Amino acid sequence: MELSSDFIQENQHFLRSCILYEVLQKKPIFDSYRNFCYTVGKDAMEYPDFEFWYYRFYQGDLDLDYDRSADPEPKALVDMPVALMKKITQNLDPVERTRLRTMNHAIKDVSDSFPPVFQKIEVSITDKELLWTLNNKSFSCFKEGSGSIRYKPNSSRYEKSKKFYIKNGLEHLALVQKMPNFQVNHVSVEVYDDTPNDVDLLPAPFNAKSAFILCHNMNQVVKTLSALNPGNLEKINIKMVFSRAPLAHHGRILETVQFKQAKRVDFPMSMEFNVENLANFSHLKSFECHMMSENGIQDVLRIRDIITTFEEFESCELDYMVRSDDFPILVFAEALGEEIRIRPFAEGKHRTITHRYQIPESTECLEFKIKEEEYHCLVNIIKTR
Structure with missing residues (x-):
């Protein structure tokens, strides 16, 4: 039951006796303070004051009439030397510093001096x-x-x-x-x-x-x-x-x-691109995308010729399909002039093509590695020297 504020202010001995009782019960200080607040009210005493009396009684000094007015001004967290604040802050992870910086402006400034990465x-x-x-x-x-x-x-x-x-x-x-x-x-x-x-x-x-x-x-x-x-x-x-x-x-x-x-x-398979979109990829070092071809052999040659103009290009993977052909790897083979076995392989086996294309007026090449999948093929293209 919470007591009236007037009674509490006039009976500091009563509050200190309650703290002494908690100490004698040998309860941890946080549990003691929680029980103290439940008994006499949350506003009866701030935690720093409770802590002072708790540890005084804990150390055997049981004088309930001790006058604290002569004590030095208690140090606050903001009185901590900046060097010590920095030492504490640099040992915290970014999440912990996020909470620390909300305490006050001084600590916030120190915390913000360490970029959160x-x-x-x-x-x-x-x-x-x-x-x-x-x-x-x-x-x-x-x-x-x-x-x-x-x-x-x-x-x-x-x-x-x-x-x-x-x-x-x-x-x-x-x-x-x-x-x-x-x-x-x-x-x-x-x-x-x-x-x-x-x-x-x-x-x-x-x-x-x-x-x-x-x-x-x-x-x-x-x-x-x-x-x-x-x-x-x-x-x-x-x-x-x-x-x-x-x-x-x-x-x-x-x-x-x-x-x-x-x-x-x-990009995922759920996003289809066509050969015309490929020009938008000219600034990339590498990319993956699903590409749908409308014109078979013509589109294969256009893909090759467009990529040769990409100055930053290193590699790409195309999940390639031809809208009117169930065997796009045959289209690639014919376009690149590579021979390939026409009859499908046994179950679990895949037809593959490796092709090198010398980029005109350059010492660099495009290396094509093509693997057949069901109704599509995976095309890996790497720029080599």
């Missing part, structure tokens, strides 16, 4: 939960009615909120993203269901070197891709969930600054 940040969203991982620390936010429940990493402790579960979780992720000089080597965003249009899957810009994006529709892909700062982004891997996007939609990705400044890009 994460190895990976992963975000996964379903129709019931949002999970995110910062390095090796996992967070979660679950849908509960119109609100949500958010769990802290490596803990069963949780906080309830009236906010929509996606917004609640992303707001806490944004605290990390907004740290000065925030950087991450790899970011992964996986969305397995449609999300409201007003939800930004990455609420603040990401300085990431590589990104994996798995989304339910093209709007989610473009919105997420646009949140990645193009100056740092080198590799992009995009996949679609249960969707075969129309060819006309691919232009939205190819027009982004992120794609135009990337060095390596992987």
Whole structure:
């Protein structure tokens, strides 16, 4: 039962006697303080004062009338020497520094002097939960009615909120993203269901070197891709969930600054490209994509001739199909002038082609390694000297 504030202020001996009782019970200080607050009220005494009396009694000094006014002013956390603050801060990981910087301005300034660099940040969203991982620390936010429940990493402790579960979780992720000089080597965003249009899957810009994006529709892909700062982004891997996007939609990705400044890009089989799209890949060092051919032999030669003009090119893998031919490897063989066994191999065996093409007026070559699959073939092209 909580006591009145007037009674507590007038009976400091009573409060100290309660603390002495907790000490005599040999309970840990945090358990003692929790029990103390439950007994006399949460506002009866601040923890630093409780701690003073607890350890005084614990050391055998049982004077309840001790006058603290003559004691030196207690040191606060902000009174800590800057050198010591830096020593503590540099031994914390980026996630721990995120919490530390919220304590006060002095500690925030010291914490921000160490650029937060994460190895990976992963975000996964379903129709019931949002999970995110910062390095090796996992967070979660679950849908509960119109609100949500958010769990802290490596803990069963949780906080309830009236906010929509996606917004609640992303707001806490944004605290990390907004740290000065925030950087991450790899970011992964996986969305397995449609999300409201007003939800930004990455609420603040990401300085990431590589990104994996798995989304339910093209709007989610473009919105997420646009949140990645193009100056740092080198590799992009995009996949679609249960969707075969129309060819006309691919232009939205190819027009982004992120794609135009990337060095390596992987596209899924659910996204078809044609030979005309290949010119958009001229700035890339490597890429993977699904390519549909309309004109067979003519398209094979166009692929070869277009790639010879790519100055930055190192390698690519094409999942190649011919719309009117069930054996595209035969088309490649004829176009490149290579002989190949016409009769299919036994089950489990695959026809292959290796072909070298000397790039005109150059010491470099394109090496083609082609492997037949059912109704399509995998074409690996490497630039060699």
